[in-house]
Amino acid sequence: xxxxLVHLDFEPGxxxxxxxxxxxxxxxxxxxxxxxxxSRDEIRDLVKESGLRGRGGAGFPTxxxxxxxxxxxxYAKYLCVNADESEPGTFKDRYLxxxxxxxxxxxxxxxxxxxxxxxxxxxxxxxxxxxxxKVAQAIDEAREAGYIGKNILGSGLDLEVHIHKGAGAYICxxxxxxxxxxxxxxxxxxxxxPFPAQVGxxxxxxxxxxxxxxxxxxxxxxxxxxxxRTFGTEKSAGTKLFSASGHIAKPGVYEVPLGYPLxxxxxxxxxxxxxxKPLKAVIPGGSSVPVLTGDEAMATxxxxxxxxxxxxxxxxxxFMVIEEGTSMVSVLRILAHFYADESCGQCTPCREGTGWAxxxxxxxxxxxxxxEDLDMLLDVADNMTGNTICVLADxxxxxxxxxxxxxxxxxxxxxxxxxxxxxAGGH
Amino acid sequence: xxxxxxxxxxxxxxxxxxDAMGRYPTARAAVLPALWIAQKEHxxxxxxxxxxxxxxxxxxxxxxxxxxxFYVLFHTEKVGKHVIWMCRNLSCWLCGYEExxxxxxxxxxxxxxxxxxxxxFTLLSNECLGACGGAPMIQxxxxxxxxxxxxxxxQVLDQVRxxx
Ligand SMILES: Cc1cc2nc3c(=O)[nH]c(=O)nc-3n(C[C@H](O)[C@H](O)[C@H](O)COP(=O)(O)O)c2cc1C
Ligand code: SF4
Ligand code: FES
Numbered sequence: 001x002x003x004x005l006v007h008l009d010f011e012p013g014x015x016x017x018x019x020x021x022x023x024x025x026x027x028x029x030x031x032x033x034x035x036x037x038x039s040r041d042e043i044r045d046l047v048k049e050s051g052l053r054g055r056g057g058a059g060f061p062t063x064x065x066x067x068x069x070x071x072x073x074x075y076a077k078y079l080c081v082n083a084d085e086s087e088p089g090t091f092k093d094r095y096l097x098x099x100x101x102x103x104x105x106x107x108x109x110x111x112x113x114x115x116x117x118x119x120x121x122x123x124x125x126x127x128x129x130x131x132x133x134k135v136a137q138a139i140d141e142a143r144e145a146g147y148i149g150k151n152i153l154g155s156g157l158d159l160e161v162h163i164h165k166g167a168g169a170y171i172c173x174x175x176x177x178x179x180x181x182x183x184x185x186x187x188x189x190x191x192x193x194p195f196p197a198q199v200g201x202x203x204x205x206x207x208x209x210x211x212x213x214x215x216x217x218x219x220x221x222x223x224x225x226x227x228x229r230t231f232g233t234e235k236s237a238g239t240k241l242f243s244a245s246g247h248i249a250k251p252g253v254y255e256v257p258l259g260y261p262l263x264x265x266x267x268x269x270x271x272x273x274x275x276x277k278p279l280k281a282v283i284p285g286g287s288s289v290p291v292l293t294g295d296e297a298m299a300t301x302x303x304x305x306x307x308x309x310x311x312x313x314x315x316x317x318x319f320m321v322i323e324e325g326t327s328m329v330s331v332l333r334i335l336a337h338f339y340a341d342e343s344c345g346q347c348t349p350c351r352e353g354t355g356w357a358x359x360x361x362x363x364x365x366x367x368x369x370x371x372e373d374l375d376m377l378l379d380v381a382d383n384m385t386g387n388t389i390c391v392l393a394d395x396x397x398x399x400x401x402x403x404x405x406x407x408x409x410x411x412x413x414x415x416x417x418x419x420x421x422x423x424a425g426g427h
Numbered sequence: 428x429x430x431x432x433x434x435x436x437x438x439x440x441x442x443x444x445x446d447a448m449g450r451y452p453t454a455r456a457a458v459l460p461a462l463w464i465a466q467k468e469h470x471x472x473x474x475x476x477x478x479x480x481x482x483x484x485x486x487x488x489x490x491x492x493x494x495x496x497f498y499v500l501f502h503t504e505k506v507g508k509h510v511i512w513m514c515r516n517l518s519c520w521l522c523g524y525e526e527x528x529x530x531x532x533x534x535x536x537x538x539x540x541x542x543x544x545x546x547x548f549t550l551l552s553n554e555c556l557g558a559c560g561g562a563p564m565i566q567x568x569x570x571x572x573x574x575x576x577x578x579x580x581x582q583v584l585d586q587v588r589x590x591x
């Protein structure tokens with residue numbers, strides 16, 4: 001008998017976000033067993049053995065992250081759930097919170113138990129009003145049912161869960177910027193060390209985990225590390241949610257086992273291309289990761305290692321598909337605009353580099369570029385790599401380098417003809 | 428930037444701010460929730476209102492201004508009754524952002540960044556709103572509108588207008 005999927009084991013349509021619906025799917029059964037029979041150390045070990053890796057973008061092993069977290073301290077300890085989801089092309093956390101918020105909440109309670117954390121903040125991006133409504137309702141239901149609050153299910157465990165609503169800033173998804181923002185400050189990333197496990201929010205030990213990561217925890221408890229590992233590969237265990245968008249027939253959020261062939265994903269889950277035009281390129285993991293040509297994409301698999309071998313990254317699983325006829329100059333200009341807008345401005349290579357890149361790409365797109373501009377773009381990208389407090393600068397450097405390596409002829413063509421690119425995209 | 432209207436926090440808003448303060452160990456941490464409460468009540472946050480928020484939290488007003496200037500969802504000037512945020516990022520652009528934008532501008536008779544003369548709509552753009560599966564899409568107030576076409580956008584505006 002095959003196991004159900006980790007996240008999307010429900011039929012969309014009904015009121016899947018309610019406590020009743022979640023309980024009909026074995027919801028909170030994992031929490032009950034944990035509080036009755038499992039020690040905190042056992043849960044930490046279990047998560048380590050499951051091979052779960054952070055789904056926010058970096059893919060850091062969750063069990064290892066939790067092992068850095070101090071057990072006994074005189075201070076408060078915090079879990080922050082990163083629900084800031086703003087990496088362009090990514091919309092799976094929003095889907096989880098709107099359709100299945102209780103699984104995340106059950107994950108939070110189990111995680112806080114394992115981590116000895118007393119308070120959890122769910123940092124929800126400011127635009128996600130519907131998520132906020134659904135999660136707030138789920139928190140109320142869970143409190144009413146005794147799953148959060150004081151003396152949870154009579155176990156003596158206390159836990160408060162609060163929503164913190166962001167207010168429009170991509171950078172607040174970076175975990176240390178998120179912590180600044182939670183403290184009411186502007187979201188500027190902090191230099192590390194100290195690491196959040198020692199000094200996080202309000203000067204206290206803090207763990208930050210993505211929504212999808214936390215929501216996988218009840219499943220791992222219910223089905224064991226081995227159950228979780230029936231999906232995926234040795235190094236990329238479990239399933240992953242992909243947010244599929246762009247020029248495909250069936251955009252949406254899909255859950256597949258890691259290691260799934262990209263070609264199958266595109267043809268089956270995504271329903272293939274939306275029209276007659278062939279595939280040109282795929283950005284497989286959110287706007288920050290290097291682009292793949294159509295051929296490269298069709299030959300790879302959706303897991304951390306295969307995508308690294310293909311020269312890109314799994315990232316947040318924001319899977320964006322681009323058809324033939326789309327200007328890659330315009331695509332890169334849009335991405336550069338995004339990063340220039342969202343740079344917090346602390347580091348010169350990022351602040352200046354993203355702005356320069358955007359200005360240069362706009363010039364090329366308008367038919368006023370020069371061949372030196374291309375070398376300058378690569379110089380700027382080089383300067384933006386590994387030189388800054390956070391990796392937002394790298395997140396634009398990687399697209400610049402990969403677009404120029406794989407689609408350089410389009411940039412050159414634009415410079416040679418001096419013709420502005422007509423507003424493409426379209427339909 | 429002069430404030431033509433005096434904005435004051437209602438008692439309900441003050442109570443909600445007190446409530447928010449209870450969720451954090453520091454008063455400053457409640458600045459985002461407090462600004463959301465203030466903006467919900469008044470549509471935007473004037474200098475006078477920022478001062479009231481600071482008083483309510485018991486923090487220096489420059490901390491309030493730091494948040495107001497960093498976070499794009501807070502308005503410091505009067506905006507229309509409804510705020511439209513067009514998603515301008517990649518997936519929406521791939522699926523027709525430029526056409527949606529042109530259609531909105533011509534239907535409303537304003538450019539991005541402007542407010543209609545009747546004060547109903549302000550037209551702004553934002554980065555990826557996390558709804559790329561429904562591209563092209565826009566947000567109006569606290570609702571998302573997805574899978575837009577130049578043809579169905581008029582209906583959306585009518586619906587919002589008649590919802591008050
Ligand atoms: C610029 C930037 C933006 C980020 N945005 C997000 C985000 O929206 N959501 C998220 O979960 N992680 C985001 N991250 C990653 C977080 O810093 C952090 O690694 C993650 O939340 C940890 O959780 P995980 O280990 O469960 O993935 C971002 C990182 C950077 C550098
Ligand atoms: S790299 Fe950019 S976004 Fe990150 S801290 Fe530096 S300036 Fe801010
Ligand atoms: S690009 Fe428009 S919602 Fe993501």
